Amino acid sequence: MAIFKRRLPSRQDLLYVFAACAFPVHVWLIINVMREVPAWILRLSMWDLLGVVAYSLLFALLETAVVTVFFVVLGMMLPQRWIQGRFVSLATLLVMISAVWFVVLHYNSQAIENRQIVTLGIWLASYLLVMGGAVLALYRSQRVETAVAAFVQRLVVLSFFYIVVDIFGLFIVISRQF
């Protein structure tokens, strides 16, 4: 139990990582929801529209939590010296790169449907390559680490605004169950 506690990131680091995960998850959600809203307005009342948006926000909150937990578990599994003092920067870098590559994959989802091995292979290879390069840069360059840390600090305010909205969505979802 003691080793478990020792390997767990600090509460502040956890909040930073949560904020870093919340950002791409919510930006992607908001972009897509906004594009769907005109169609929803056609068929939904305002209360139902609010309901669908609230469920979407709630799901985004859950997704943020899942991704955060993934990084916490990853952080606990990796050798301590690898992540000592770099947990937030490392997680932020990985989640941002992953976000970009997953967006690319979403817009090329036919490759998955049609099992286009070459396209998927290129996607995976470039993903791993860029991630490897970024991690290497993070470890070798103090400037990169500082830049990532500064970036995540700027994200916090925006991300926590998203989380407040998510909690508002949670209340709407709860109220709709009765």
Place this chain on the structure above:
Amino acid sequence: MAQISRRTFLKLAPVLPLLKVTWPQLAQTPEQALQAANAPNVLVLVFDTLSARHVSLYGYQRETTPNLARFAERATVFHNHHAAANFTSPGTSSILTGTYPWSHRAFHLHGIVNDEYINRNVFTALPDYYHKIAYTHNLLVFSLLHQFRGSIDQLKKTRDLCLADNQLADRLFYGDYSDAFWAEWLFLRGGATPPSSLFLSMFDRLRRFDTKRQVTEAYGDMFPRGIPNLHSLFFVLEDAIDWIKEQVLLTPQPFFSYFHLLPPHEPYTTRKDFVDIFADGWQPPEKPILFGSEGKPQRFLNRQRREYDEYLAYTDSEFGRLLDALEQSGVLDNTYLILTSDHGELFERGIRGHVTQTLYEPLLHVPLLISRPGQKERVDVFERTSCVDLLPTIMKITGQPVPDWTEGQVLPTFGDGDEERNGRFLYALEAKSNPKQAPLQKATMAIVADQYKLVRYFGYKPGQDLYEMYDLQTDPEEMNNIFETKSAIANELKAQLAQKLEQVNRPFAAT
């Protein structure tokens, strides 16, 4: 009042579920008990997307429905029965509420009816002594049934008769199913846009791949064109038919049951023994294009038509299996069996399927067969009827008054014979692009009177209404648009349609 001890309560607790079943009987007055004892069962069987234009019973050249023909020998066959819309949500809502889409307003994909129809539908209209039971493979229909769940004694969840279940909304948010389902769908699967989940949707996709692999391993030999599915729910029709066979024997009588089964809805994944049974090289005639073509090549449409026909033949064989069981069990001696569909399917004019703004006959002309308890002779009805007529007919045959809110009337041969039918107009509506709570300004409307059918496309291009008119008697394939040549009749129907449109839009003008 004597108090029940905890011990006594615990002893009695196991019989509480029985009370759920027997309560309606216990709560009846003697008069109601007598009515209940004499009341017939009603079994409504809806096969989704079953176009009468593909049914051999109605003259289709491929022998798609031998079992339907067998059933027809002991049923009333309606030859000119029409759906009120071209896809599931409005078509089914019209069957269940006895009203046209402009009234119930469920005319969007995954649409649900206006709140007032939660208390105006076939389940609420029938008395409490009817045990009401419902099931559907189609999640769009489940949303509607979920709206009416307060009046349904046994609403079986869609996934209960599916091979694999990837839904969460009906587990986590059952009380608010419709919106939760829609949000889940867009989050994990996407709509016009990619899924709104950045990461989890990809893992969900992998999970669905795995599900598909598993069911394909189990049933792939039986269904070489793929396992029947919709909305990532995989199923085999055999399971639903077996379940229905059980239910009609186990359900307390009198019962009203509504079973809405997905086949022959796409994907047309027929069973192995029906693959290529219609590889006859038949080329249906190409039809003129006025509006709404998707530009699908005729060759593609012919191939899809053949696969649909083969899937329909499989569906018919499963219906035959159910019919055998119903006949052998004697259930049909005190049961009305109603077979119909919510809408049809189209393989012409560059269009495949039913997600279209057109209202051609293959989309609207659906089968309707009703067998009365113990009926042995076939009766043919050629008058034009509508799906909104089903609810009044069900009320009539169960000895109930026809509600004044329905827009239909009792079907011919089931009424008292004094219904005014001459000059009756039937309608259909397609309004996916029109806001739900707004006057109809962008839609397709059809009116049918005697042998003539007029269709108006309006609001798609500002100031450019399109009309087409066909003589369904002499030109059932709708090859010759006679809107210009039969101008007197066209103008009469046009005026009638305009009057109806003004009437249905009036409530919005008032607000």
